[in-house]
Amino acid sequence: MRLSTSVRPWAVGVAMATGAAYALAWAWAIGLQSYNVWGALLVLPAVIGVNAVLVWRAAVREPSPWFGRLLAFAFVAKMVGILVRYYVAYVVYDGATDAERYNLAAAFQYRSWRGGSITWDFATTRGTQYMELITTAVYTVIGPTTLAAFFVYGSFAFWGVYLLYRAFRVALPDGDHRRYALLVFLLPSMLYWPSSIGKESWLMLFVGATALGAAKFFNGQRGALLLLGAGAFGTALIRPHIAVLLFAALLLAQLFRPASTKVTGVLSKAAGVLVMGVAAWVLATQSAELLGTDDLNWEAVTQSLEMAGGRTTQGGSEFTPVPVDSPVALPAAAATVLFRPLPWEANNAQMLVQSLEGLFLLVLTLRSWPRLRRLPGLLRRNAYVVFALVYTTSFIVAFSGFANFGILARQRVLMLPFFLVLLALPKPRSVDDSDIDEREEVLSIGGGATRR
Template sequence: MSTWPQARPQAYRLLLVCAFLAILAWIIGGFLSVKDIQTLRAAVILSLLTTVSLAVFWYASRGDPAGRTLFILLLVSFGLKLFAAYFRFATSLLADAFVYDTVGERIAAELSRGTWSGLTGVTGTEFVQTLTGLVYFLTGVSLYGITILWAWFGLLGMLFFYKAFTTAFPQGDRRLYLILILLYPSMLLWTSSLGKDALVVFFLGMATYGAARLYRRIELSGALWLAVGVAGMLMIRPHITGVFVVSFGALVLLRPIRAGLMTPVIRLTGLILFALVAGALIRTAASFVALESLSAENVGEFMQVQQERTTQGGSAFQQVNPWTPLGYAVAVPTVLFRPFPWEANNVFALIAATEGLGLLALIVFRARSVWSALRNVRRDGCLLMTLVYALLFIFFFSAIANFGIIARQRVQLFPFVFMWIAYLGAADRERRNR
């Protein structure tokens, strides 16, 4: 009997790896032919990351029911993220990357001379600038190289989200979620450049994975993933940390505890400890965005300021008031789907509009899965966490009155929406259709 059918999956994987390495060799060859020191450094970084990626991807796909698909799509996503990085350079979609590069180069030079004065700030832009400088100090200055590194971090964040999904919803549609999280255009594009977006997706995915593991089982590894993810987010975007921590609190409330007569005591103690930690984190986030207090008045003033600051440029639009039921109802499609095609005033806006319509069509097509997920939030803490996160995210980011900024920021929301879309697996759909 032929052994080919048994060996075929391994053969496919080997052929794919060979094809991937051949394409990579061609890319690196292009880097090397330039004979520029920064480009050469980028080639070295790409070579090292490729070697590490093959090991990480193999380990992540080992034992996964969709392991072969996961491994293949990780390679494809890595290649597409390299193209996305090139596209952002070619079209000048680099946002603040040049600022981080310039400041990072200065910090690296000061470190080399031993004259660095230390951190000027520990959160937000200053943290990313310092991290850029530390990377440049270790690898040498290369904007291309650090862009590849940041794109790789973004890919790992997307992998963490997949692991979170399969941990929280093991009966969900793994392949559909894989396709969405690894191949969705916004996820590829906005997490493939030097900046905050790739890093925050990396740490947000890590924290979500830790939360999902803790919901299923109290364990040290889950707590470590959660702690590192939250700490990383706190350094980059503290306000996102506040949104995530509140949503994690919803998960804690629904987590089953079986300890007999001690159950109420354990739950109350845990809630008190969580409230103390969450309060400290939320105050840190509030101070980062210059909120004097968390009163409705101060939050409203902050959102008004954000609307005025972002109502600039060709992508600006008239914002709604999310404090009213009607205003919030309008804010939901604004954050998720806009700009609509008739609102697009340039090629990039038209691309974003097409993507938004695609997401809307997918939600309609998978309406049964989305409805099933939303209907079960009262029984599943992981679902409740995704819903609370989405509701808070939409509320606060409705303050942004610029389509360009919203299109970039909502990569921090899409992974949770994708979980609703992929919530029902094939077996669930067949059972419900009977």
């Protein structure tokens, strides 16, 4: 009670100061600014309030006391990242971004949607057009305020990252949760790139749903298929090839997932392979449609990615890529996709920050060698680790032809959380690793996380 009494005057003072600042900002915006600004002042308290409640609920359910503090700090950092992303998009680049395209389309359509005339053609609409329609749906609720919409989309990405963290906890209960949380929530690229009106913010939410669905599926928990279905729908809507990479990785993980010798264990694994196989086939069919080919094979995907990579050679951040045309090229391609640009390759402040992050990840990867040494044993026992490794590798192969550091950095945020899984594997123990592997293999259940 004493603590509550002593804190109350301080809290009241902060509330009063915040209210006064908000009133001054409102008076300034309503008289001098467009709805983009004063509308954001109407919408942002609600957006931040909803997120604050969700942060509180997520912190309460987490058994680790440090996580609540980290999640609150990460949310504040994400809000800062959104503001920086907005500043770069509309001040530095004067609106010459993909976000402005979605903004203009939504601002044109939202009034008709509010009047009940909603157009949403699943048959002919593709990824970019779907982003316009999704943004229109957002504007129908909040009005045409780009600033507030950045916070809405940034919130999508934030909770996608939370789902990725939950997936890690479910799949690897003995993993380094603190390290993974710090990396996945606070890496600059995770705070900055998926923080605007755009595909990456939307996709991060559904990549997170897919990851948590996979973790639950491999551990036999309820809700897995619902999450996987939502993840497949959300990713395929915008980028079907990302959905294909995810579910192809899931299929391989299920194929290599250990099964008990009991009939029920064998049937469970076979059923899982069937489910994942059907999902991958459906998504591959949709991707083939998008690529304009009758059959989705590696040649068609390669041609499409080469065309996309060719379009990335424009702009001020182009470089010579290292496409994977043979297994020998994979290490160089992995170093490029994961760690470049290097500091001496940066030609602006944005690239410099990205290069420092890449250097940090390179050093962290080298220092994580004792953890990575356990990877072969974990691959035999933990299907989620297989899923993370296969998806990371296939993403590197698919995007190795991209020739623009800015575009590559923006794309790889959809892969980084899975690469970070490998850097947060369980810490090595003092006893011999081969003895650990043998003991854990005996104790493993259903290919999921080891239980002791």
